[in-house]
Amino acid sequence: MSDRSLRGMRLGAQSMETEQGVEPAPRQNIEYVCDDGERISVTFSSEAEIPGTWTTPSGKVGVLAEGDAPEAPAEKPVRTHWDMLLERRSQEDLEDILKDRLKILRERRGEKV
Numbered sequence: 001m002s003d004r005s006l007r008g009m010r011l012g013a014q015s016m017e018t019e020q021g022v023e024p025a026p027r028q029n030i031e032y033v034c035d036d037g038e039r040i041s042v043t044f045s046s047e048a049e050i051p052g053t054w055t056t057p058s059g060k061v062g063v064l065a066e067g068d069a070p071e072a073p074a075e076k077p078v079r080t081h082w083d084m085l086l087e088r089r090s091q092e093d094l095e096d097i098l099k100d101r102l103k104i105l106r107e108r109r110g111e112k113v
Contacts, residue, residue: 025045025046026045026046026047027043027044027045027046028043028044028045028046029041029042029043029044030042030043030044030050030064031064031065031066032053032054032062032063032064032065033062033063033064033065034056034060034061034062035060035061036060038056038060038062039062039065040054040056040062042054050064052064
C-alpha cells in the first residue's frame with residue numbers, strides 16, 4: 001500500500017503548471033447601491049447580462065448605481081379558494097348545495113328537519 005502512495009506533494013488543487021501565457025477572461029466591475037447608501041461592487045464577465053438588482057449576503061437589495069432602477073414586476077392579485085369556487089359555481093348554486101348538505105347532516109344526527 002505504501003509503495004503506491006504519492007509522496008512530497010499534497011493532493012487536491014495543486015498544479016505543477018505555470019500561469020505563463022494564460023490570459024484571464026475579460027471582466028467588468030458593476031456597482032450596486034442599497035437603500036441605506038451601501039455600495040456593492042460585483043465582478044461579471046464582459047459577455048454576461050447584467051441584472052438590475054443584486055442581493056447582498058446580509059439580505060439587502062441594491063440597484064444599479066448607473067442607470068434607471070428596474071421596474072417592479074406586476075403582481076397578480078392573490079386568488080383565494082372562495083374566488084376559485086365562484087369561478088365554477090354561482091352564489092345561488094352554492095346556497096342550494098349548503099341547504100342539501102345541512103339537511104343530510106341533520107338527518108344523520110337524528111334531528112327533525
